[in-house]
Amino acid sequence: GQNIDQPTEMTATEGAIVQINCTYQTSGFNGLFWYQQHAGEAPTFLSYNVLDGLEEKGRFSSFLSRSKGYSYLLLKELQMKDSASYLCAVSTDSWGKLQFGAGTQVVVTP
């Protein structure tokens, strides 16, 4: 079966750093995505990792270890607008079929 696990909720202070972990066990692996979803809105793309290592994009970084079935999303210099749900998703075939985790709600406090 498919299993993608991430914490339900995390709280952090404005200006701080938060790391959202995602572990996965899937029948296929063609890369891992992170999406951001604000309440009542559609998900928007943050990052894609297919090789091991760290990808940095501004305040957001994403890490992948395929051997460990593990990824994390690092959010630096947190801003209030970063309060959202962060979705980990694994591409399980060659055509982009995604299996999503349940999402991690990040709450940024002043």
Added chain:
Amino acid sequence: GAGVSQSPSNKVTEKGKDVELRCDPISGHTALYWYRQRLGQGLEFLIYFQGNSAPDKSGLPSDRFSAERTGESVSTLTIQRTQQEDSAVYLCASSLGLSGDEQFFGPGTRLTVL
């Protein structure tokens, strides 16, 4: 606009009625995906279309659910004999069709079955 559009944005229906949800993908995107998102939960894959290949229907929860796509354009998701557990937001996404390509999501259709 240039994004993915979906209609209607909201649909309220009575249990047992059929509903049809529509998705207009980004022009030139060969792949189109449907997801369901129940309140407070992650996205649940339903079906995807890739070019002229047979659709992957492996995520459809029952035979009450079906979807069609006309070429590389509009798609409709039909739910027959709706049940209260079908209440959710139905999201459509499109992409260029390879595993590493970003999926662009539409705003979703919020379905409420009374």
